[in-house]
Amino acid sequence: MRDAARASAPIGVFDSGIGGLTVLRALRRRLPAEDTVYLGDTARVPYGPKSPETVRRYAAEAAEFLLGQGIKLLVVACNTATARALPDLSESLPVPVIGVVEPGAREAARRSSSGRIGVIGTQGTVDSGAYEAAILALRPEAVVEGLACPLFVALVEEGWTEGEVARLTAERYLRPLLGRGIDTLVLGCTHYPLLRPLLQEVAGSAVTLVDSAEATADAVQRELERRGLGAPVAAGQGAARYFVTDDAGRFRRLAARWLDEEPESLETVELARTAGGPRPGASRR
Amino acid sequence: MRDAARASAPIGVFDSGIGGLTVLRALRRRLPAEDTVYLGDTARVPYGPKSPETVRRYAAEAAEFLLGQGIKLLVVACNTATARALPDLSESLPVPVIGVVEPGAREAARRSSSGRIGVIGTQGTVDSGAYEAAILALRPEAVVEGLACPLFVALVEEGWTEGEVARLTAERYLRPLLGRGIDTLVLGCTHYPLLRPLLQEVAGSAVTLVDSAEATADAVQRELERRGLGAPVAAGQGAARYFVTDDAGRFRRLAARWLDEEPESLETVELARTAGGPRPGASRR
Numbered sequence: 001m002r003d004a005a006r007a008s009a010p011i012g013v014f015d016s017g018i019g020g021l022t023v024l025r026a027l028r029r030r031l032p033a034e035d036t037v038y039l040g041d042t043a044r045v046p047y048g049p050k051s052p053e054t055v056r057r058y059a060a061e062a063a064e065f066l067l068g069q070g071i072k073l074l075v076v077a078c079n080t081a082t083a084r085a086l087p088d089l090s091e092s093l094p095v096p097v098i099g100v101v102e103p104g105a106r107e108a109a110r111r112s113s114s115g116r117i118g119v120i121g122t123q124g125t126v127d128s129g130a131y132e133a134a135i136l137a138l139r140p141e142a143v144v145e146g147l148a149c150p151l152f153v154a155l156v157e158e159g160w161t162e163g164e165v166a167r168l169t170a171e172r173y174l175r176p177l178l179g180r181g182i183d184t185l186v187l188g189c190t191h192y193p194l195l196r197p198l199l200q201e202v203a204g205s206a207v208t209l210v211d212s213a214e215a216t217a218d219a220v221q222r223e224l225e226r227r228g229l230g231a232p233v234a235a236g237q238g239a240a241r242y243f244v245t246d247d248a249g250r251f252r253r254l255a256a257r258w259l260d261e262e263p264e265s266l267e268t269v270e271l272a273r274t275a276g277g278p279r280p281g282a283s284r285r
Numbered sequence: 286m287r288d289a290a291r292a293s294a295p296i297g298v299f300d301s302g303i304g305g306l307t308v309l310r311a312l313r314r315r316l317p318a319e320d321t322v323y324l325g326d327t328a329r330v331p332y333g334p335k336s337p338e339t340v341r342r343y344a345a346e347a348a349e350f351l352l353g354q355g356i357k358l359l360v361v362a363c364n365t366a367t368a369r370a371l372p373d374l375s376e377s378l379p380v381p382v383i384g385v386v387e388p389g390a391r392e393a394a395r396r397s398s399s400g401r402i403g404v405i406g407t408q409g410t411v412d413s414g415a416y417e418a419a420i421l422a423l424r425p426e427a428v429v430e431g432l433a434c435p436l437f438v439a440l441v442e443e444g445w446t447e448g449e450v451a452r453l454t455a456e457r458y459l460r461p462l463l464g465r466g467i468d469t470l471v472l473g474c475t476h477y478p479l480l481r482p483l484l485q486e487v488a489g490s491a492v493t494l495v496d497s498a499e500a501t502a503d504a505v506q507r508e509l510e511r512r513g514l515g516a517p518v519a520a521g522q523g524a525a526r527y528f529v530t531d532d533a534g535r536f537r538r539l540a541a542r543w544l545d546e547e548p549e550s551l552e553t554v555e556l557a558r559t560a561g562g563p564r565p566g567a568s569r570r
Binding site: 045 | 327328329330334335336339408435436438439440442443445449450453454457531532535
């Protein structure tokens with residue numbers, strides 16, 4: 001593909017379900033001229049409790065689908081998939097791949113004063129140790145405290161992002177982390193930005209919250225600039241297409257709430273099961 | 286298969302994940318001589334938010350796997366799968382099939398005085414209207430109030446079945462139902478029996494709780510007696526085998542807590558994708 005054509009190609013964003021919409025939203029606000037293609041693997045959500053091998057296989061299938069849509073860059077907007085599959089994808093795909101872990105880790109490492117950093121996410125993300133590894137690579141003296149908060153996803157999807165239940169849940173999860181003296185807290189799950197006001201209130205103003213969605217949008221912007229792949233500004237407002245693997249109705253309802261607009265182009269697709277692992281699309285272009 | 290051999294065959298129990306363990310537990314307590322084979326489709330849990338077609342396909346694949354284990358009866362210990370797939374399975378399988386909806390509905394219809402019956406479950410179960418249809422078939426004058434309580438599953442899996450968060454969540458969900466004057470409440474999700482003490486407390490002693498797991502174990506016992514298919518009592522304590530489609534470690538931890546014993550025989554399997562729908566195993570025996 002020639003450079004001008006590549007610059008006009010869409011950015012691919014993939015998540016296990018709807019969580020990645022917080023990343024998409026941050027991306028579209030920051031880079032309004034870019035076309036985007038979002039894939040939510042809603043037939044197989046959530047990835048959090050699934051095994052590393054399964055998550056790698058699902059991520060490879062999703063990447064293959066988005067490559068078929070002609071994307072110029074892939075955002076893995078799912079913490080679990082980033083933690084489990086990013087090295088495989090980066091190695092095998094013919095386009096740049098950006099995950100949500102490294103940008104959030106970099107921001108946390110930069111902003112923490114004490115070096116005591118909390119990371120909250122799904123069980124899969126926390127068990128993977130991906131944030132801890134990424135933070136320690138940048139600040140070897142840091143102390144990283146990980147904690148799985150599975151109820152947060154259910155609260156966000158139920159729309160209970162404020163009120164007593166959400167507050168007590170946040171207090172119960174965060175109290176032990178805060179007791180260990182963290183000064184920075186990474187929202188290591190794409191659902192969590194919707195709880196941000198509440199989490200900031202519970203954590204207190206002395207704790208800096210790092211929103212992985214915003215940090216990832218930053219990283220995408222820098223990568224496109226570095227490679228000269230940004231969309232021509234004259235193109236106007238970029239188009240947004242959405243694909244899900246199941247239950248488009250539920251996705252549409254939640255997306256409308258999260259994005260403050262109805263997805264215009266939304267299709268249900270079935271992902272091909274690729275034989276033998278992590279090299280999807282390698283023979284496609 | 287001859288009758289004596291069939292009577293010694295195991296009962297198959299299938300759920301999208303771990304929820305069906307409450308049904309298995311009720312079954313093993315009531316029929317201790319029976320061998321059981323449990324299949325938790327943990328790679329694709331939860332079924333609740335998935336489309337009817339997808340749930341039917343998954344259920345067909347699970348049934349095919351359990352038929353391959355030589356079962357004499359299939360329990361669909363998943364409300365969503367029962368609501369979506371029971372008619373197809375009953376029609377196509379060569380063994381009796383019992384779901385969790387009809388037994389719970391029958392018990393509720395029998396025990397309610399006022400005929401005002403609440404049903405709580407996942408979004409999929411409630412949207413299906415399966416409990417309402419089953420209750421109205423037995424008591425046409427009944428008024429059924431359905432309500433999806435998605436946070437309950439997350440609470441149970443987190444082990445937060447008592448305490449302030451669980452209580453406030455239960456109050457918030459149940460208040461509108463109780464306000465409509467129900468005298469009976471069906472726990473229409475296999476996770477919910479673990480919240481039963483709390484739900485009884487919140488609902489008050491004037492409301493009868495119907496536990497689908499117990500009602501289903503009753504129905505299985507009656508069906509085996511009716512067909513002369515009960516295991517020979519001399520067989521002693523029946524064996525329990527477990528299969529999951531992903532992440533056996535997590536299943537083992539949760540099962541140990543729910544069953545008060547570690548699963549002894551636990552294997553991870555991959556379910557075959559059957560082409561063309563709801564007639565799995567039809568050619569197998």
